[in-house]
Amino acid sequence: MPSLSMEQRMLEINSIIENRAFDDDRLVYSFVLHLYSNQEIDECIGFVTAKLNAVKDEYRLYYHLWYVSLLYLRGFFDEAKTIFYSLPINDIPNNIKTFYMITLGFDALYRDFIVMETEHFVFHIHPNRYRNQNDIHHKITRRELGYEIVAKNFFGLSLERKIHYFLWDDESMKPYFSNSQTCSCYGVIQEGEYDRDWHESTHVYNYLYGIENPKSFILEGLAVLYDGKTSIVRLKYARAAYQSLRIAPHIKEWWLDPVAFRQTNSWIAYTTAGYFLFKLRSLYGKEKLLQLAKYQTFEDACRIYGDAEISKLISEVEEEISNLGTGNP
Numbered sequence: 001m002p003s004l005s006m007e008q009r010m011l012e013i014n015s016i017i018e019n020r021a022f023d024d025d026r027l028v029y030s031f032v033l034h035l036y037s038n039q040e041i042d043e044c045i046g047f048v049t050a051k052l053n054a055v056k057d058e059y060r061l062y063y064h065l066w067y068v069s070l071l072y073l074r075g076f077f078d079e080a081k082t083i084f085y086s087l088p089i090n091d092i093p094n095n096i097k098t099f100y101m102i103t104l105g106f107d108a109l110y111r112d113f114i115v116m117e118t119e120h121f122v123f124h125i126h127p128n129r130y131r132n133q134n135d136i137h138h139k140i141t142r143r144e145l146g147y148e149i150v151a152k153n154f155f156g157l158s159l160e161r162k163i164h165y166f167l168w169d170d171e172s173m174k175p176y177f178s179n180s181q182t183c184s185c186y187g188v189i190q191e192g193e194y195d196r197d198w199h200e201s202t203h204v205y206n207y208l209y210g211i212e213n214p215k216s217f218i219l220e221g222l223a224v225l226y227d228g229k230t231s232i233v234r235l236k237y238a239r240a241a242y243q244s245l246r247i248a249p250h251i252k253e254w255w256l257d258p259v260a261f262r263q264t265n266s267w268i269a270y271t272t273a274g275y276f277l278f279k280l281r282s283l284y285g286k287e288k289l290l291q292l293a294k295y296q297t298f299e300d301a302c303r304i305y306g307d308a309e310i311s312k313l314i315s316e317v318e319e320e321i322s323n324l325g326t327g328n329p
């Protein structure tokens, strides 16, 4: 659960706006820091609407953007978009503008997207994707099943608001996103043609569950572990990647250093992280894995599982993976 009180959080955002610390997209993220429940968002909306008429002119735009974010989070997509377009667009810094228009979906390029709402998702589907009705139907059924298995059964969540899921045509996505992109705090997923199944939505659920100190190795490992594929399929990918690239696993280094993790071939780094968490879950169960989902540093893991257990498992998994690389059983 959130560690700051609502009042502290609103003051924090206030001070970001009034100290003009909004020359990067920290502003848009800070708007929604730790806002989980609809009740909290409503309180925040009350605070912002009261402020809107009283703030100095120079801050007004940013209070309006804050308001847009809150409406979006509350599920009022059209209202949020209308207010966004009533603002002096040219005064909004480009990166913040891009965030609202492209990532959250306000841009005119989404005009032809078909909107389909299900119990836990709002799908925005590119017309080219929409033509393949079987694929769309399959995808929607899978995402709802993923909600049941990952959000509800694993994380124990009940969502108060729907996740916005944008399904792109691959070519048209390229100028904006390299492949898939998730903005966990807004519950927004952008997905290209390559099917990530439950990977991206697991990031959103993990955020909603609560993360004190995110580490890429654990974040991505969990998303791989709960991506809806079987461990055998993942090991097959890992084997092929290790055999062709001849990279040795460096679990502790990838865990401590997110840059090293991201610079390693993703078939290798991601699958290894997923496999490591698979082993942790098999050996020590779901409750401890949930603690790790919240407290993700290497030190946290040593506290949760014990220093010796973590070191031993790292050596075992690295040895097992090295054998994959040489083709030994």
Ligand SMILES: [Zn+2]
Pocket (backbone or CB within 6 Å): 199, 200, 203, 219, 220, 223
């Ligand atoms: Zn991911």
